[in-house]
Amino acid sequence: MILGIIGVLLIVVSIFMYQLAFKQNKDNHSKLKKEQKAALKQKSRTTRALAHSMLGVAVILVIVALFQTLGSKYDIGTLNYDTPIEVTTDKDYGGGHSEMPVVYEMKLPTSGTHSPHDLKFGFYEEKPPTEKLVHNLEHGDILIYYRPDASQEIIDSIKYLVHFKKAGAGVLSAPSTDIPEGKEVVVNAWTKTMELSKYDEKKIGAFIYQNINKGPEQIPANIRRGGGTM
Numbered sequence: 001m002i003l004g005i006i007g008v009l010l011i012v013v014s015i016f017m018y019q020l021a022f023k024q025n026k027d028n029h030s031k032l033k034k035e036q037k038a039a040l041k042q043k044s045r046t047t048r049a050l051a052h053s054m055l056g057v058a059v060i061l062v063i064v065a066l067f068q069t070l071g072s073k074y075d076i077g078t079l080n081y082d083t084p085i086e087v088t089t090d091k092d093y094g095g096g097h098s099e100m101p102v103v104y105e106m107k108l109p110t111s112g113t114h115s116p117h118d119l120k121f122g123f124y125e126e127k128p129p130t131e132k133l134v135h136n137l138e139h140g141d142i143l144i145y146y147r148p149d150a151s152q153e154i155i156d157s158i159k160y161l162v163h164f165k166k167a168g169a170g171v172l173s174a175p176s177t178d179i180p181e182g183k184e185v186v187v188n189a190w191t192k193t194m195e196l197s198k199y200d201e202k203k204i205g206a207f208i209y210q211n212i213n214k215g216p217e218q219i220p221a222n223i224r225r226g227g228g229t230m
């Protein structure tokens with residue numbers, strides 16, 4: 001915030017200096033001696049150069065401030081809500097790879113044989129192959145399943161939550177017709193399931209905070225940038 005304010009102030013000052021340099025060039029110098037004219041031209045060039053430098057610094061400060069603002073908005077620590085959540089620990093069915101379709105014991109599996117390819121983090125309007133979603137869970141990602149007829153309020157909240165990351169792990173969301181009757185959302189991590197009868201952003205946030213980046217195959221952020229097959 002402070003960097004942004006400083007950047008804006010520098011932009012204002014640099015604009016003033018550009019105007020000053022323009023005025024120095026525009027003024028009538030006909031009665032001045034050659035040396036005085038040269039001195040004024042040099043002064044104008046110096047003013048413009050200083051204005052260029054200040055503007056460059058200002059732009060950098062504003063960009064840094066914007067990145068800091070975005071970073072703090074999706075700081076995983078902000079999801080550390082003091083709210084109780086009920087999480088089921090599921091059977092671990094392993095994590096082998098297969099290019100073939102897999103028949104899972106669970107309708108919304110949290111482990112098991114899966115595709116060698118994973119998916120990018122983010123919100124999906126259509127459900128991707130389950131085999132790929134399970135691969136994401138293996139890397140410590142969080143998966144939020146929503147009903148195809150979910151309200152716009154729920155959709156907007158989920159679209160906010162899928163921006164959170166920790167190390168090389170992130171959040172995905174997809175629709176599913178396999179959500180149990182009476183439940184609005186199901187949230188999965190590797191061998192972990194939370195079902196909610198009523199959508200609760202804080203409970204989902206707490207689940208993300210407690211379970212993200214805890215899969216059996218964790219990959220650093222500099223290698224796994226945003227999910228997707230490496």
